[in-house]
Amino acid sequence: MNRSVKLCFLVLIALLLGSGLVWSGGQADDGAKEKVDLEWWIIPWRIRVPGFPEDQAPDGTEFIDWASKTFMEAHPYATVKGVMVSNKEFSQKTMAAIAAGTNPNVQWGRSEIVEYAKAGLLVPLDEYMSREDKRDFVDVSVEYFTYEDEVWAFPWAFGNNGMGITNLIYPPMFEEAGVDWQKIVEKGWTVDEFVEAGLKISKDTDGDGENDIFLTGFQGKNPSHLHTDWPWIHNFGGRLLNEDETEITLDSPQTIAGLQFIVDAIYKHKIAPKGAEAADNYGVIHPFHAHKLAMGNGGPYEIGRIDRYVQRGDIEKFRPYVAPYPSVRGKRRGTYLVSQGMYVYKNQKDEATLEAAVEFAKYLTGKEVMPLIETVLYISARKSVNETLYLTEEWAEFKPDIDRYVAELSTYGYLFHGSPLFEYSKIRPLVGSMFQAVYSRSKTPEQAVKDFVKEANAALGW
Numbered sequence: 409m410n411r412s413v414k415l416c417f418l419v420l421i422a423l424l425l426g427s428g429l430v431w432s433g434g435q436a437d438d439g440a441k442e443k444v445d446l447e448w449w450i451i452p453w454r455i456r457v458p459g460f461p462e463d464q465a466p467d468g469t470e471f472i473d474w475a476s477k478t479f480m481e482a483h484p485y486a487t488v489k490g491v492m493v494s495n496k497e498f499s500q501k502t503m504a505a506i507a508a509g510t511n512p513n514v515q516w517g518r519s520e521i522v523e524y525a526k527a528g529l530l531v532p533l534d535e536y537m538s539r540e541d542k543r544d545f546v547d548v549s550v551e552y553f554t555y556e557d558e559v560w561a562f563p564w565a566f567g568n569n570g571m572g573i574t575n576l577i578y579p580p581m582f583e584e585a586g587v588d589w590q591k592i593v594e595k596g597w598t599v600d601e602f603v604e605a606g607l608k609i610s611k612d613t614d615g616d617g618e619n620d621i622f623l624t625g626f627q628g629k630n631p632s633h634l635h636t637d638w639p640w641i642h643n644f645g646g647r648l649l650n651e652d653e654t655e656i657t658l659d660s661p662q663t664i665a666g667l668q669f670i671v672d673a674i675y676k677h678k679i680a681p682k683g684a685e686a687a688d689n690y691g692v693i694h695p696f697h698a699h700k701l702a703m704g705n706g707g708p709y710e711i712g713r714i715d716r717y718v719q720r721g722d723i724e725k726f727r728p729y730v731a732p733y734p735s736v737r738g739k740r741r742g743t744y745l746v747s748q749g750m751y752v753y754k755n756q757k758d759e760a761t762l763e764a765a766v767e768f769a770k771y772l773t774g775k776e777v778m779p780l781i782e783t784v785l786y787i788s789a790r791k792s793v794n795e796t797l798y799l800t801e802e803w804a805e806f807k808p809d810i811d812r813y814v815a816e817l818s819t820y821g822y823l824f825h826g827s828p829l830f831e832y833s834k835i836r837p838l839v840g841s842m843f844q845a846v847y848s849r850s851k852t853p854e855q856a857v858k859d860f861v862k863e864a865n866a867a868l869g870w
Contacts, residue, residue, distance in 0.1 A: 441485035456783035522828035561749030563789030570707020572635030572744030581702035606679025631840030642742035667853035708785035745821030
């Protein structure tokens with residue numbers, strides 16, 4: 409859906425739903441709680457809850473059930489139903505529910521939260537955040553959900569699964585080729601060193617004259633996951649937008665150099681497989697699991713996912729390590745800056761339901777629940793919680809990887825796609841087409857970028 413049309417649509421829906429709104433911004437006396445029914449939506453988070461068997465892999469329903477149950481135990485007036493929605497269906501299902509007025513009370517989200525706030529669909533949450541909360545939440549996460557000086561979500565997770573922030577490397581493949589992987593992990597590397605390592609690691613093992621073992625891979629199929637490949641453009645100096653987000657600036661020598669570097673990695677140096685235009689993020693990470701690639705996209709969360717795959721018997725056990733993207737001399741590298749939070753819709757049944765919805769969103773992002781994020785090797789959006797994570801013997805092995813991930817995100821985090829206020833969804837398919845054209849060599853990087861800028865300006869009405 410066209411972003412401007414979509415925003416107008418959301419505003420209209422918000423007005424239509426307004427007749428059911430009874431919220432006045434106040435809070436009822438805790439001593440007289442009415443019975444309320446709440447529903448909340450979230451994507452699969454395979455969090456280990458207290459009492460979950462150590463030898464089993466969670467599927468995502470466990471956290472939903474546990475959070476709902478423990479909240480109801482502490483708040484007997486509430487009946488809470490959690491719904492797990494797949495990543496693939498989440499946006500479409502959300503829009504359909506908003507249109508029908510059947511959206512949940514509380515929902516997990518990312519940058520779309522500001523879009524919904526602009527459309528008048530959400531409850532501003534500033535007044536429900538204590539001074540302690542405001543000091544405790546990671547500043548960048550609060551800013552991420554701020555629009556017109558109001559915060560529209562309680563921050564929950566800082567960062568993502570690591571894709572676009574860090575990479576994972578498989579040491580035996582580096583060691584076999586005589587490449588010092590520990591130096592890369594601890595001190596970083598340059599794009600020149602990346603190519604050198606790739607030439608040593610990549611090889612033909614079946615004698616057909618084509619490499620079948622590679623350093624890494626690229627993916628252009630899924631526009632929603634291209635943050636895995638954006639760092640290559642950014643690290644060469646390319647930027648999507650100017651500072652005030654009024655002009656597309658991707659048509660630059662720096663962007664072209666970044667894209668040409670990827671083309672050369674695939675076709676000239678042969679250190680990455682062909683077919684990147686048809687590969688998605690799983691088309692990169694699964695070959696890494698199979699040791700066809702020595703490096704894959706991801707961070708600590710992916711280490712946890714590998715452990716779950718091992719428990720399920722899908723892959724053999726191995727230990728990857730977090731490593732940074734290569735840098736370009738004289739340029740500041742960048743990583744994908746993102747945050748996740750819990751928000752509350754404005755169209756609640758009554759004020760009692762609204763209060764309960766806010767209380768539940770606060771509960772999910774509070775100090776009692778957020779430490780569980782440790783079990784999926786994520787970083788929370790609370791400073792105090794993060795100080796307590798990964799300190800036990802169970803997590804000691806992964807602490808250096810987590811620290812490297814946090815350092816990359818905190819130090820080099822950048823909004824590749826613009827701020828949450830920029831209408832990136834309007835041009836997302838065009839970005840995908842640009843990458844696909846470059847990866848398939850149907851266009852040169854220069855031509856692909858020029859065509860993209862022209863089409864993006866038209867899509868944005870600029």
